[in-house]
Amino acid sequence: MKIIQKHELNSLKRSVDQGTEEQREAVKKIIHDVKQRGDAAVQSYTKQFDRVDLEELRVSEDEMDAAYESIDGEFIEILQEAEQNIRRFHERQRTNSWFEPAADGSILGQKITAIDAAGIYVPGGTAAYPSSVFMNVIPAQVAGVERIVMTTPPGKDGNVPEGVLVAAKLLGVHEVYKVGGAQAIAALAYGTESLQPVDKITGPGNVFVALAKREVFGDVDIDMIAGPSEIAVLADDSAKANEVAADLLSQAEHDARSSSVLVTTSRELAEKVEEQIETQLKDLPRYEIARASIDDYGAIIICEEMDEAIAVINEIAAEHLEIMTKDPFGDMAKVKHAGAIFLGPYSSEPVGDYFAGPNHVLPTSGTARFSSPLSVDDFTKKSSIISYSEQALKSNGGKISQFARLEGLEAHARAIETRKERWK
Amino acid sequence: MKIIQKHELNSLKRSVDQGTEEQREAVKKIIHDVKQRGDAAVQSYTKQFDRVDLEELRVSEDEMDAAYESIDGEFIEILQEAEQNIRRFHERQRTNSWFEPAADGSILGQKITAIDAAGIYVPGGTAAYPSSVFMNVIPAQVAGVERIVMTTPPGKDGNVPEGVLVAAKLLGVHEVYKVGGAQAIAALAYGTESLQPVDKITGPGNVFVALAKREVFGDVDIDMIAGPSEIAVLADDSAKANEVAADLLSQAEHDARSSSVLVTTSRELAEKVEEQIETQLKDLPRYEIARASIDDYGAIIICEEMDEAIAVINEIAAEHLEIMTKDPFGDMAKVKHAGAIFLGPYSSEPVGDYFAGPNHVLPTSGTARFSSPLSVDDFTKKSSIISYSEQALKSNGGKISQFARLEGLEAHARAIETRKERWK
Numbered sequence: 001m002k003i004i005q006k007h008e009l010n011s012l013k014r015s016v017d018q019g020t021e022e023q024r025e026a027v028k029k030i031i032h033d034v035k036q037r038g039d040a041a042v043q044s045y046t047k048q049f050d051r052v053d054l055e056e057l058r059v060s061e062d063e064m065d066a067a068y069e070s071i072d073g074e075f076i077e078i079l080q081e082a083e084q085n086i087r088r089f090h091e092r093q094r095t096n097s098w099f100e101p102a103a104d105g106s107i108l109g110q111k112i113t114a115i116d117a118a119g120i121y122v123p124g125g126t127a128a129y130p131s132s133v134f135m136n137v138i139p140a141q142v143a144g145v146e147r148i149v150m151t152t153p154p155g156k157d158g159n160v161p162e163g164v165l166v167a168a169k170l171l172g173v174h175e176v177y178k179v180g181g182a183q184a185i186a187a188l189a190y191g192t193e194s195l196q197p198v199d200k201i202t203g204p205g206n207v208f209v210a211l212a213k214r215e216v217f218g219d220v221d222i223d224m225i226a227g228p229s230e231i232a233v234l235a236d237d238s239a240k241a242n243e244v245a246a247d248l249l250s251q252a253e254h255d256a257r258s259s260s261v262l263v264t265t266s267r268e269l270a271e272k273v274e275e276q277i278e279t280q281l282k283d284l285p286r287y288e289i290a291r292a293s294i295d296d297y298g299a300i301i302i303c304e305e306m307d308e309a310i311a312v313i314n315e316i317a318a319e320h321l322e323i324m325t326k327d328p329f330g331d332m333a334k335v336k337h338a339g340a341i342f343l344g345p346y347s348s349e350p351v352g353d354y355f356a357g358p359n360h361v362l363p364t365s366g367t368a369r370f371s372s373p374l375s376v377d378d379f380t381k382k383s384s385i386i387s388y389s390e391q392a393l394k395s396n397g398g399k400i401s402q403f404a405r406l407e408g409l410e411a412h413a414r415a416i417e418t419r420k421e422r423w424k
Numbered sequence: 425m426k427i428i429q430k431h432e433l434n435s436l437k438r439s440v441d442q443g444t445e446e447q448r449e450a451v452k453k454i455i456h457d458v459k460q461r462g463d464a465a466v467q468s469y470t471k472q473f474d475r476v477d478l479e480e481l482r483v484s485e486d487e488m489d490a491a492y493e494s495i496d497g498e499f500i501e502i503l504q505e506a507e508q509n510i511r512r513f514h515e516r517q518r519t520n521s522w523f524e525p526a527a528d529g530s531i532l533g534q535k536i537t538a539i540d541a542a543g544i545y546v547p548g549g550t551a552a553y554p555s556s557v558f559m560n561v562i563p564a565q566v567a568g569v570e571r572i573v574m575t576t577p578p579g580k581d582g583n584v585p586e587g588v589l590v591a592a593k594l595l596g597v598h599e600v601y602k603v604g605g606a607q608a609i610a611a612l613a614y615g616t617e618s619l620q621p622v623d624k625i626t627g628p629g630n631v632f633v634a635l636a637k638r639e640v641f642g643d644v645d646i647d648m649i650a651g652p653s654e655i656a657v658l659a660d661d662s663a664k665a666n667e668v669a670a671d672l673l674s675q676a677e678h679d680a681r682s683s684s685v686l687v688t689t690s691r692e693l694a695e696k697v698e699e700q701i702e703t704q705l706k707d708l709p710r711y712e713i714a715r716a717s718i719d720d721y722g723a724i725i726i727c728e729e730m731d732e733a734i735a736v737i738n739e740i741a742a743e744h745l746e747i748m749t750k751d752p753f754g755d756m757a758k759v760k761h762a763g764a765i766f767l768g769p770y771s772s773e774p775v776g777d778y779f780a781g782p783n784h785v786l787p788t789s790g791t792a793r794f795s796s797p798l799s800v801d802d803f804t805k806k807s808s809i810i811s812y813s814e815q816a817l818k819s820n821g822g823k824i825s826q827f828a829r830l831e832g833l834e835a836h837a838r839a840i841e842t843r844k845e846r847w848k
Binding site: 015074075078079081082089092093095098100106107108110111113115116129130131163199200218219220221225242243246247249250252253254280284285286290328329332335336337338339340341342343344345346347348349350351352353354355356357358359362363367368369370371372373375377381382383384385386387388389390392393396399400402403404406407409410411412413414415416418419422 | 439498499502503505506513516517519522524530531532534535537539540553554555587623624642643644645649666667670671673674676677678704708709710714752753756759760761762763764765766767768769770771772773774775776777778779780781782783786787791792793794795796797799801805806807808809810811812813814816817820823824826827828830831833834835836837838839840842843846
């Protein structure tokens with residue numbers, strides 16, 4: 001892990017994979033095809049990409065039950081406890097509709113409603129995490145979304161990972177389809193004979209999934225396009241080097257393009273963390289990935305003062321930020337941009353990945369400057385409410401007409417004036 | 425205005441203008457050029473598209489003052505009253521950071537922060553509305569955004585519309601640039617010598633602006649891409665035909681592609697509205713536009729029952745919805761999708777365009793199924809807060825490690841276990 005200067009921060013930046021021109025064209029073709037031919041197109045792409053010929057795209061209740069039976073009971077209990085924690089946190093995010101009555105009899109307000117249908121994409125293979133199912137489905141459920149659909153690519157044997165099915169079953173999601181890639185996104189956005197369209201698609205995926213989400217955006221809503229995972233640790237001399245190193249490595253093992261950065265006011269800590277990274281790296285099962293990630297996108301920045309360090313942290317705007325300092329809460333108050341902030345020595349980042357409660361779908365690649373963790377708000381929308389009273393229109397109608405005419409919109413002015421006879 | 429059947433609703437759908445391949449290429453070139461050459465590129469495109477050679481892109485304080493002096497004092501007062509109303513409504517939207525302490529000493533929470541810098545695009549020419557300035561700037565100010573920048577295309581004389589400058593001055597926005605089109609969006613997203621980049625860009629524009637916003641999305645945040653304006657009116661026999669017609673026409677005059685739909689349980693009202701539309705249309709100054717809009721995208725749907733009518737309204741998911749029925753509040757409760765809902769006979773849609781307080785930037789083209797009016801939330805973002813206690817890690821550390829190992833992430837499990845010595 002290299003020690004770098006502040007101004008070298010840019011060298012760590014990785015932008016979201018925009019795909020090649022070829023990939024973009026392929027995705028457009030798939031979407032067009034699924035729009036035109038529905039299930040037949042989905043089945044043919046599943047044959048081509050997933051190498052399995054599926055008659056029935058939907059996962060049966062029997063398959064769900066079999067997956068549930070096959071899983072260790074102790075793990076089910078851990079999953080259930082995690083579910084409770086996640087649900088409790090997200091319930092706290094619910095917001096109320098509100099109304100503000102005025103003395104003149106008018107009422108203004110904001111009505112909150114859930115979207116009708118959400119589609120959750122769950123990646124296949126080694127990235128098929130039950131925790132992803134929880135983190136995407138639970139906020140939608142808490143928001144009150146009536147229909148929640150999951151799609152996930154099948155293996156060559158026509159099955160989908162058990163962990164994903166168990167998570168779905170635990171949450172009461174029964175509409176699960178064996179479809180992956182751009183064809184899944186197209187089916188969710190536009191519908192096929194066997195899959196009714198949804199209003200919003202969330203969940204991570206490979207570059208084809210990301211490109212397809214970008215392509216259907218506008219016809220349906222999507223969540224953010226996630227880049228590789230990141231961690232920044234803000235630490236002073238009160239932090240323990242072995243803990244800091246272990247947490248940095250927990251992000252590095254995700255992906256060769258993951259980024260792990262330590263920002264510290266202690267040169268001694270910096271040097272010890274460097275050593276610890278080497279020691280701990282050696283026998284990690286995902287050594288190759290973690291090694292590449294640390295070498296290419298790992299770095300240590302040493303600052304003179306804590307405020308200078310916090311400024312660097314705000315510039316990074318990391319997906320995950322750990323604060324291991326003498327005053328973690330005080331320092332957190334000064335942090336402007338981060339997806340999730342982990343405070344103090346016991347808040348190792350994996351605590352938030354599965355179990356604590358907050359969502360693990362977080363803004364990456366510096367987008368914490370303007371984006372938020374996935375939340376209940378992502379599955380609701382607002383309508384403004386305007387109930388004007390006779391008195392309000394009487395007092396303000398003239399001003400509104402005048403405003404309209406100044407903006408050159410005569411029919412707007414007249415719409416107000418048509419009501420004049422009502423208050424004569 | 426034609427009477428249509430429910431199943432013909434699709435014929436009224438207008439999708440967002442995606443631009444031609446040529447336009448998309450032009451926009452990509454402009455963005456690339458502004459990224460490379462900064463101000464020089466912006467100036468050269470301004471010369472090419474706006475036909476004016478500008479040395480200085482930023483509007484001077486003298487220009488702002490001169491605009492203010494030139495405007496009628498009475499209009500300033502109306503603007504100020506509108507500003508107050510809009511500010512009061514948006515202040516109600518502010519949400520608090522929250523923390524939830526647990527008995528084991530852990531704290532979970534959600535921290536709300538404003539984005540650092542917002543860029544507001546204001547279209548030029550006849551669409552340069554002071555109300556657009558208010559509706560985009562005020563939510564950003566209420567959110568606490570420190571830096572708010574405006575760009576708007578200059579006329580051939582090198583000036584920008586007075587109304588826009590007055591609105592900016594009233595709100596205390598002093599960073600205004602004479603730049604329009606895709607070059608403005610590129611400058612806001614990536615910065616130039618004279619314009620520091622922002623984190624989010626909002627505001628309407630022509631197809632080049634819309635394409636550019638889509639292109640920079642991800643590097644910065646954007647608001648939704650707006651389609652042509654729409655109104656749906658839900659009415660029973662208690663509604664007055666002349667008022668319904670006037671309100672439908674107030675949207676029709678915006679754009680030949682605007683859509684105005686009446687959904688009613690009263691055939692008598694439907695027929696009278698048809699007549700009234702013809703009578704009122706005749707002498708509108710924007711007759712051509714309103715005529716085309718009514719002919720191509722205007723329609724009346726007659727339903728047997730109010731619940732059936734409300735189902736149609738939910739299918740339309742209109743930008744503006746007026747409810748002129750005997751029970752507007754009861755019917756509103758059943759409406760799931762609409763940008764802004766206007767209740768009762770006095771709530772003519774233009775009331776909301778300028779003056780009442782709620783935002784006039786609303787989801788169009790059916791996107792009210794999943795989008796919201798522009799609000800304070802659009803200029804803030806959240807960070808999750810996780811402060812785990814020693815006791816919490818002791819109780820849950822084992823489960824978290826086990827979960828991590830089941831998902832195949834050993835370094836995650838070890839990060840938790842490194843802390844074991846802390847609780848031994």
